[in-house]
Amino acid sequence: MNAINSVSEFHRLLSLPEPRHPLVSVINLAESVFLEDKVWNGFVNRFYCVALKREAKGKIRYGQQHYDYDNGVLSFTAPNQVQYLDLQQTECGSGYLLIFHPDFLLAHSLANSINDYGFFSYAVHEALHLSAEEEDDLISILSKIDKECQHIDKHTQEIILSQIELLLTYSNRFYERQFITRKNHNHQLLAKFELLVEEYFNTDSTMQQGLLTVQRIAERMNLSPNYLSDFLRLHTGQNTQQHIHGKLIEKAKEKLSTTNLSVSEIAYALGFEHAQSFSTLFRKKTEMSPLEFRQSFN
Numbered sequence: 001m002n003a004i005n006s007v008s009e010f011h012r013l014l015s016l017p018e019p020r021h022p023l024v025s026v027i028n029l030a031e032s033v034f035l036e037d038k039v040w041n042g043f044v045n046r047f048y049c050v051a052l053k054r055e056a057k058g059k060i061r062y063g064q065q066h067y068d069y070d071n072g073v074l075s076f077t078a079p080n081q082v083q084y085l086d087l088q089q090t091e092c093g094s095g096y097l098l099i100f101h102p103d104f105l106l107a108h109s110l111a112n113s114i115n116d117y118g119f120f121s122y123a124v125h126e127a128l129h130l131s132a133e134e135e136d137d138l139i140s141i142l143s144k145i146d147k148e149c150q151h152i153d154k155h156t157q158e159i160i161l162s163q164i165e166l167l168l169t170y171s172n173r174f175y176e177r178q179f180i181t182r183k184n185h186n187h188q189l190l191a192k193f194e195l196l197v198e199e200y201f202n203t204d205s206t207m208q209q210g211l212l213t214v215q216r217i218a219e220r221m222n223l224s225p226n227y228l229s230d231f232l233r234l235h236t237g238q239n240t241q242q243h244i245h246g247k248l249i250e251k252a253k254e255k256l257s258t259t260n261l262s263v264s265e266i267a268y269a270l271g272f273e274h275a276q277s278f279s280t281l282f283r284k285k286t287e288m289s290p291l292e293f294r295q296s297f298n
Contacts, residue, residue: 002038002039002041002042002043002044003043003044003045003046004039004043004044004045004046004047005046006022006046006047006101007019007021007022007023007024007025007047007099007100007101008022010025010027010045010047010099011025011027012035013034013035013037013039013040014027014032014033014034014035015032015033015034015035016031016032019149020149020150020152021149021152021156023100023101023103023104024098024099024100024101024104024145024149024160025097025098025099025100025149026096026097026098026142026143026145026146026149027096027097027098027099028096029053029054029093029094029095029096029097030093030094030095034085040084040085040086041084041085042082042083042084043082043083043084043085044079044080044081044082044083045077045079045080045081045083045099046079046080046101046102047079047099047100047101047102048076048077048078048079048099048100048101048102048114048120049076049077049097049098049099050074050075050076050097050098050099050167050171051074051075051076051077051095051096051097052073052074052095052096052097052098052130052135052138052139052142053073053074053075053093053094053095054073054093054094054095073127073128073129073130073135074127074128074129074130074138074171074174075122075127075128076117076119076120076122076171077120078120078121079102096139096142098142098145098164098167100160100164104157104160104161105161108157108158108161110161110164110165113165114168117168117171117172118226118227118229118230119171119172119175119226119227119230121224121225121226121227122224122226122227123223123224123227126223126224126227128171128174128175128178129178130174134170134174137170138167138170138171141163141166141167141170142167144163145160145163145164148160148163175230176234179230179231179234179235180234186231186235189221189223189231190232190235190236192221193217193221193228193232193243196217196220196221197212197217197243197244197247198247200212200217201247201248201251201270209271210271210273211270211271211272211273212244212248212271213244214228214229214240214241214244217240217244218240225240228240229241245281245285248270248281249281249282249285249286251270252266252270252278252282252290253286253293255269256290256293256294257293257294263275263278263279263290263291266278266290267279278290
């Protein structure tokens with residue numbers, strides 16, 4: 001797998017001059033041209049990327065799925081995410097890319113808190129659609145970052161990182177707005193999620209499938225795990241794992257109270273490989289062991 005290791009190398013691949021700062025850059029897509037290079041056939045970036053795209057045409061592939069490059073306005077990628085770009089069908093269009101290397105965050109609180117921004121793990125088709133006002137807010141921040149890159153001194157890192165934090169905070173707000181305003185789509189997603197969870201626990205082959213995981217149900221919904229969890233947390237107050245555990249405990253209580261199956265048999269029927277793991281989770285969620293719960297019905 002090819003790697004784009006530096007901001008400077010990425011500039012070269014977009015036919016741009018050397019960046020003014022070695023670890024951070026704001027790239028104007030209208031001034032960029034993809035250099036013919038085999039790297040685009042499969043690559044990972046070693047830096048964070050925030051893409052504000054306008055009229056960008058083409059297809060990009062994450063894993064085995066293809067997404068339209070112009071499907072969405074603002075998207076985020078973290079370092080080391082595998083990507084594929086089809087140069088034959090791709091144009092830079094217009095817009096901006098903010099790229100910054102993880103080393104730029106060292107000794108700053110953002111080095112840790114950036115992991116709290118789940119949208120860096122969202123898929124391309126889960127991009128953020130901005131209003132004109134929201135887009136203007138973000139372009140203003142990008143302009144300040146770009147201007148600051150021209151005057152490197154002992155204050156540069158702190159000023160730029162404060163602007164990046166502001167951009168990420170705004171993006172959090174805008175994603176929450178998007179989750180809320182897309183009502184029909186949201187209702188369909190919630191209904192589909194509930195149906196898939198219910199179907200999983202009602203099928204006879206659950207034991208063979210193993211435990212229901214966040215990754216598995218996210219794949220069934222064609223969503224990234226982080227996007228699904230953030231969506232559910234905003235609309236229901238619980239993330240995906242909490243929903244799964246809630247349904248699992250509900251089914252366990254049903255079996256404990258209405259059947260003569262042993263605790264081990266119930267654990268295996270719910271997808272657990274070890275009965276002890278089931279008992280531990282059950283006690284954590286109910287403050288009772290499975291046997292104590294069963295005995296409370298006798």
